[in-house]
Amino acid sequence: MASSIMEAQTTTRFPNHPAMIFPVLLLFLRASAAAIASDTLSNGGNITDGETLVSASGSFTLGFFSPTGVPAKRYLGIWFTASPDAVCWVANRDTPLSNTTSGVLVLGSTGILRLLDGSGQTAWSSNTTSPAPAVAQAQLLDSGNLVVRGQSIGGGGVLWQSFDHPSNTLLAGMRLGKNPQTGAEWSLTSWRAPNDPTPGECRRVMDTKGLPDCVSWQGNVKKYRTGPWNGLWFSGVPEMASYSELFSNQVVVRPDEIAYIFNATADAPFSRLVLSEVGVLQRLAWDPASRVWNTFAQAPRDVCDDYAMCGAFGMCNVNTASTLFCSCIVGFSPVNPTQWSMRESGGGCRRNVPLECGNGTTTDGFMAVRGVKLPDTDNTTVDMSSTLDECRARCFANCSCVAYAAADIQGGGAGSGCVMWMNYIVDVRYVDKGQDLYVRLAKSEFAKEKRMDVARIVLPVLASALALTSAGLYLVWICRLRGQRRNKNIQKKEILGYLNASNELGDENLELPFVSFGDIITATNNFSEANMLGQGGFGKVYKGMLDENKEVAIKRLGQGSGQGVEEFRNEVVLIAKLQHRNLVRLLGCCIHGDEKLLIYEYLSNKSLDSFIFDAASKKVLDWPTRFKIIKGISRGLIYLHQDSRLTIIHRDLKPSNILLDADMSPKISDFGMARIFGGNQHEANTNRVVGTYGYMSPEYAMDGAFSVKSDTYSFGVILLEIISGLKISLTHITDFPNLLAYAWSLWKEGKAMNLLDSSLVGSCSPNEALRCIHIGLLCVQDNPNSRPLMSSVVFMLENETTALSAPKQPVYFSQRYSEAQETGENTSSSMNNMSVTVLEGR
Ligand SMILES: *[C@@H]1O[C@H](CO)[C@@H](O)[C@H](O)[C@H]1NC(C)=O
Ligand SMILES: *[C@@H]1O[C@H](CO)[C@@H](O)[C@H](O)[C@H]1NC(C)=O
Ligand SMILES: *[C@@H]1O[C@H](CO)[C@@H](O)[C@H](O)[C@H]1NC(C)=O
Ligand SMILES: *[C@@H]1O[C@H](CO)[C@@H](O)[C@H](O)[C@H]1NC(C)=O
Ligand SMILES: *[C@@H]1O[C@H](CO)[C@@H](O)[C@H](O)[C@H]1NC(C)=O
Ligand SMILES: *[C@@H]1O[C@H](CO)[C@@H](O)[C@H](O)[C@H]1NC(C)=O
Numbered sequence: 001m002a003s004s005i006m007e008a009q010t011t012t013r014f015p016n017h018p019a020m021i022f023p024v025l026l027l028f029l030r031a032s033a034a035a036i037a038s039d040t041l042s043n044g045g046n047i048t049d050g051e052t053l054v055s056a057s058g059s060f061t062l063g064f065f066s067p068t069g070v071p072a073k074r075y076l077g078i079w080f081t082a083s084p085d086a087v088c089w090v091a092n093r094d095t096p097l098s099n100t101t102s103g104v105l106v107l108g109s110t111g112i113l114r115l116l117d118g119s120g121q122t123a124w125s126s127n128t129t130s131p132a133p134a135v136a137q138a139q140l141l142d143s144g145n146l147v148v149r150g151q152s153i154g155g156g157g158v159l160w161q162s163f164d165h166p167s168n169t170l171l172a173g174m175r176l177g178k179n180p181q182t183g184a185e186w187s188l189t190s191w192r193a194p195n196d197p198t199p200g201e202c203r204r205v206m207d208t209k210g211l212p213d214c215v216s217w218q219g220n221v222k223k224y225r226t227g228p229w230n231g232l233w234f235s236g237v238p239e240m241a242s243y244s245e246l247f248s249n250q251v252v253v254r255p256d257e258i259a260y261i262f263n264a265t266a267d268a269p270f271s272r273l274v275l276s277e278v279g280v281l282q283r284l285a286w287d288p289a290s291r292v293w294n295t296f297a298q299a300p301r302d303v304c305d306d307y308a309m310c311g312a313f314g315m316c317n318v319n320t321a322s323t324l325f326c327s328c329i330v331g332f333s334p335v336n337p338t339q340w341s342m343r344e345s346g347g348g349c350r351r352n353v354p355l356e357c358g359n360g361t362t363t364d365g366f367m368a369v370r371g372v373k374l375p376d377t378d379n380t381t382v383d384m385s386s387t388l389d390e391c392r393a394r395c396f397a398n399c400s401c402v403a404y405a406a407a408d409i410q411g412g413g414a415g416s417g418c419v420m421w422m423n424y425i426v427d428v429r430y431v432d433k434g435q436d437l438y439v440r441l442a443k444s445e446f447a448k449e450k451r452m453d454v455a456r457i458v459l460p461v462l463a464s465a466l467a468l469t470s471a472g473l474y475l476v477w478i479c480r481l482r483g484q485r486r487n488k489n490i491q492k493k494e495i496l497g498y499l500n501a502s503n504e505l506g507d508e509n510l511e512l513p514f515v516s517f518g519d520i521i522t523a524t525n526n527f528s529e530a531n532m533l534g535q536g537g538f539g540k541v542y543k544g545m546l547d548e549n550k551e552v553a554i555k556r557l558g559q560g561s562g563q564g565v566e567e568f569r570n571e572v573v574l575i576a577k578l579q580h581r582n583l584v585r586l587l588g589c590c591i592h593g594d595e596k597l598l599i600y601e602y603l604s605n606k607s608l609d610s611f612i613f614d615a616a617s618k619k620v621l622d623w624p625t626r627f628k629i630i631k632g633i634s635r636g637l638i639y640l641h642q643d644s645r646l647t648i649i650h651r652d653l654k655p656s657n658i659l660l661d662a663d664m665s666p667k668i669s670d671f672g673m674a675r676i677f678g679g680n681q682h683e684a685n686t687n688r689v690v691g692t693y694g695y696m697s698p699e700y701a702m703d704g705a706f707s708v709k710s711d712t713y714s715f716g717v718i719l720l721e722i723i724s725g726l727k728i729s730l731t732h733i734t735d736f737p738n739l740l741a742y743a744w745s746l747w748k749e750g751k752a753m754n755l756l757d758s759s760l761v762g763s764c765s766p767n768e769a770l771r772c773i774h775i776g777l778l779c780v781q782d783n784p785n786s787r788p789l790m791s792s793v794v795f796m797l798e799n800e801t802t803a804l805s806a807p808k809q810p811v812y813f814s815q816r817y818s819e820a821q822e823t824g825e826n827t828s829s830s831m832n833n834m835s836v837t838v839l840e841g842r
């Protein structure tokens with residue numbers, strides 16, 4: 001996450017608002033005002049605050065600086081001369097000089113660098129253990145490395161170098177790794193905040209216990225691993241190879257060094273790998289023409305990169321139509337199917353048929369699982385000299401060995417070398433150009449395999465389907481029991497109790513009430529027209545009164561879903577578990593023959609669109625209220641995307657799906673609809689895209705590819721609508737095909753404030769509004785990778801001092817939109833409290 005936070009911290013471009021770039025530059029201008037035009041500090045020399053060392057070709061500068069917005073703290077650091085806010089090394093991270101510009105860096109006669117504060121106290125020093133040299137000098141190299149050399153020492157004579165003490169940035173030529181002999185480590189440690197270099201809680205280290213593997217930690221939690229080095233790339237990041245003409249990647253394995261190093265070719269742009277405060281590693285490349293840092297690559301990339309996402313023997317696949325990303329490896333089933341269907345897959349999978357290893361004539365075999373990121377190689381047995389056949393034989397001979405793979409794929413073919421996993425494997429996912437993993441299974445599993453021609457493809461799907469079905473059966477059983485035991489009154493009581501329950505965080509053991517169809521008929525006056533709140537592709541919504549005094553909204557789903565009863569029920573239970581202040585609560589459900597109904601909390605105010613697009617109602621929403629709504633929506637989305645542990649992608653965000661409660665707090669509705677319809681949609685008609693044109697991201701509208709970033713896109717559109725009071729499809733501003741093109745044009749001309757709804761004049765905070773427009777434009781960029789995650793969005797909304805990166809022009813949809821309109825536009829009208837969703841043919 002937080003791509004744009006990090007980018008922002010280092011790029012700070014407000015092209016159209018010179019006033020905003022000024023304070024940032026000011027600090028650095030002061031720092032470089034009296035530069036010493038030299039790259040060398042000689043023995044006994046010093047550098048005072050205001051003086052700098054500049055590397056020979058001018059690429060890097062060493063000097064004193066203060067982070068944006070914290071002028072009282074002074075740090076000694078090295079930054080890219082062309083982009084002074086791109087600080088890549090900081091000496092005194094823990095010990096800033098406070099309120100003084102009288103700091104001085106001194107090179108002592110023993111070759112030790114000392115940073116002294118105004119009173120002569122040492123705030124930081126380089127720690128040289130070598131014997132004192134005759135003469136020492138410090139030089140800032142063009143690589144960004146500050147090197148202290150003793151001239152009496154032969155060879156390189158390096159006493160100390162900044163490259164051996166990385167901060168949060170890896171530059172070309174730096175190491176990330178370990179010295180197995182001394183235990184010394186080269187690792188990255190994040191800053192605590194974008195303007196606070198104090199070591200934060202995220203670390204990036206090289207795990208050398210099995211095969212070399214780069215691992216991100218947050219505190220004591222393993223968050224992400226690249227997968228083991230296979231000679232050409234890290235197993236989980238084959239795309240590394242695709243930019244090898246710019247950056248060559250290598251892992252050096254020697255007795256005194258196991259380290260990852262990247263090298264930039266002569267014509268490659270300046271590049272740096274930065275570990276952000278929240279643990280995201282980004283490869284940024286400097287574009288000198290537009291003077292911005294572009295994000296080349298980022299890790300983690302998606303939910304499947306979360307460490308051990310699917311538990312032991314689980315498999316994560318991000319390219320599935322469902323949001324159930326986990327399945328089990330062939331021959332395994334979920335340990336706890338109910339939990340699994342709830343997307344709590346941490347429990348992992350277990351073997352369907354026990355191994356018969358060690359029982360005389362062993363009958364186990366190995367099944368190839370193709371195209372994966374290899375499991376965690378921590379605690380594995382590695383032998384680089386054996387062949388793959390020898391590897392197989394060794395694994396076969398040891399009953400603890402559950403899987404093996406080639407450790408090195410440089411030679412092509414099946415690869416060479418051997419890595420063997422004992423007892424279990426964890427953190428496996430599909431990747432393009434992934435490797436083959438051979439998993440031990442009982443012989444009988446292979447017979448099954450033969451029966452099913454395409455088992456390799458089908459089985460993982462089947463495993464999750466099985467999981468769903470068995471969970472479904474379980475629920476049916478529960479439901480039957482309940483049906484036998486409970487009468488109407490008890491059910492009503494249950495609803496009431498539920499409605500009154502005040503636990504914000506949700507009760508883990510919560511059971512979803514199933515309401516009888518008879519009660520619903522009564523509540524809605526037999527689905528009378530008078531009770532109808534709205535209508536749309538997924539069905540009609542009625543207002544109802546359950547238990548005399550509880551108002552609810554009842555959604556009667558259309559017959560089109562074709563989804564099985566058990567699956568539906570399963571989904572509903574899952575969705576009922578999602579509880580957040582900014583989500584509409586699902587209170588119950590009802591299944592009666594073909595009828596499927598959902599019961600939601602009733603919200604007295606209407607949906608967002610009935611306010612922002614209505615000449616009279618929009619006056620109710622002053623700026624603080626709109627800002628609150630924007631923040632609320634983004635928080636609800638973070639919860640769906642990551643905090644709920646389930647990763648729900650809404651897929652149909654639009655103002656009519658944002659309801660407002662009595663306090664004008666936003667509540668996202670319909671967040672389960674896409675999924676409830678998803679199963680059917682996947683099987684029946686892959687040409688159908690759930691969503692509404694205008695709010696759908698280009699990649700989703702075009703290819704049906706969705707991710708959390710498609711929600712980010714929809715959010716961006718909604719944000720711009722909230723600010724402008726204009727619909728995405730504005731046709732009355734004739735010069736522009738839609739709101740995005742209009743907003744971009746104003747932004748480019750430096751007139752972004754003209755986008756503001758005229759009813760906001762008076763209540764508006766220009767800074768907040770401008771920032772919102774900026775964030776909106778970041779969210780609607782064509783490339784999903786450029787769009788921020790919702791967590792970054794919230795961060796950017798709430799931290800006014802965070803600098804933002806420059807948005808790119810949203811081109812695609814501006815052109816595409818008119819075509820989409822011809823094929824049939826959004827037919828939903830949402831004058832109602834409960835919004836409706838439209839299924840559009842493409
Ligand atoms: C720094 O160098 C200047 C002369 O170049 C000298 O006058 C001054 O005392 C030095 N400061 C320290 C702290 O060594
Ligand atoms: C720094 O100086 C400012 C103004 O001179 C003062 O308000 C502030 O308390 C000082 N901070 C520290 C940490 O000394
Ligand atoms: C310097 O290094 C020694 C040994 O490596 C260590 O014990 C000592 O704490 C270090 N001192 C500082 C200031 O880092
Ligand atoms: C790194 O690249 C430079 C030139 O771009 C080359 O001279 C050097 O040998 C390379 N180093 C390695 C280790 O590949
Ligand atoms: C070995 O096979 C026998 C009979 O097939 C079975 O009872 C026993 O549990 C097996 N032992 C192991 C360790 O699998
Ligand atoms: C490796 O073993 C250590 C110590 O038993 C354990 O903490 C760690 O989780 C193991 N790693 C894996 C990937 O299983």
Ligand SMILES: *[C@@H]1O[C@H](CO)[C@@H](O)[C@H](O)[C@H]1NC(C)=O
Pocket residue numbers: 381397398399400401422
């Ligand atoms: C299997 O391999 C593990 C790990 O290398 C080893 O500890 C164990 O002794 C081996 N078992 C047999 C039966 O060879």
